[in-house]
Amino acid sequence: MSLRGPHHKICRLLIARWQVAERRDSPPSRSSEAGYTLVALLALMTLLALFATAAAPSIRQQAQREREKETIFRGEQVADALRDYYLHRSTTGRGVGDQSLPTSIDQLLEGIPVPGGSKKRQILRASATRDSLSTSGEWRLVRPRSQELIDFQRSVMVYAGNFLPQPRQQQMAQLQQFAAPQLINVVGTDSDRPPRSEGEVSADSSGPFVGVTSRSQHNSVLHYYGIDRHDQWIFTPLFR
Numbered sequence: 149m150s151l152r153g154p155h156h157k158i159c160r161l162l163i164a165r166w167q168v169a170e171r172r173d174s175p176p177s178r179s180s181e182a183g184y185t186l187v188a189l190l191a192l193m194t195l196l197a198l199f200a201t202a203a204a205p206s207i208r209q210q211a212q213r214e215r216e217k218e219t220i221f222r223g224e225q226v227a228d229a230l231r232d233y234y235l236h237r238s239t240t241g242r243g244v245g246d247q248s249l250p251t252s253i254d255q256l257l258e259g260i261p262v263p264g265g266s267k268k269r270q271i272l273r274a275s276a277t278r279d280s281l282s283t284s285g286e287w288r289l290v291r292p293r294s295q296e297l298i299d300f301q302r303s304v305m306v307y308a309g310n311f312l313p314q315p316r317q318q319q320m321a322q323l324q325q326f327a328a329p330q331l332i333n334v335v336g337t338d339s340d341r342p343p344r345s346e347g348e349v350s351a352d353s354s355g356p357f358v359g360v361t362s363r364s365q366h367n368s369v370l371h372y373y374g375i376d377r378h379d380q381w382i383f384t385p386l387f388r
Contacts, residue, residue, distance in 0.1 A: 215280050216370045222276040223383030226360050229256040229272035231385035236260040238319045249356035253277050281378050282363035289357035292327035300382040301328045307374040313387045324386045327358045359384030
């Protein structure tokens with residue numbers, strides 16, 4: 149029987165059509181798959197870059213917020229140590245005023261004598277002696293009756309509703325009257341202050357001090373008694 153008749157031609161035509169359909173329905177080649185993967189990867193990287201750019205300011209702000217919280221924590225520890233030091237000195241015959249105040253942070257680190265013993269009680273941790281906001285890491289000392297202390301006193305009064313908080317201990321109340329003269333009228337807020345000159349900000353105070361402040365001159369994320377600038381935050385026991 150011959151296979152070269154019309155039936156043979158029909159079979160050949162069907163086989164040819166099946167081969168074309170198979171090529172059309174076959175999966176893409178490896179090179180095509182690699183191209184699609186590369187495009188998807190580039191799109192993902194672009195989205196990640198856009199997300200990182202948008203999130204960067206928030207991350208920086210959060211980091212600064214954490215440093216400010218740590219600075220406030222350390223500064224208030226220094227204020228507590230100042231109070232303990234002054235109370236000890238003023239009750240052991242040193243009198244009130246400048247003569248019972250420390251002249252350096254090291255004196256606070258040394259502690260105060262334990263009554264009836266030869267040892268000293270620690271009143272300040274070593275980590276609290278460092279300012280976490282400034283490059284140098286050193287606190288700037290604030291002297292009694294200084295203009296920056298008076299400015300801070302005004303801010304505290306504005307924040308407290310025209311009321312100046314009074315210390316609980318009598319000796320500290322006397323020190324407040326001595327170191328921070330009473331303000332009769334509170335006029336203006338922090339935004340009304342004239343900017344300090346570079347010399348006022350960078351100069352180191354010498355002699356007895358009643359508080360510390362940061363050397364950083366940047367604006368803050370947090371507000372401390374309504375103040376939004378680091379070098380205007382004063383940590384002192386006078387108003388606590």
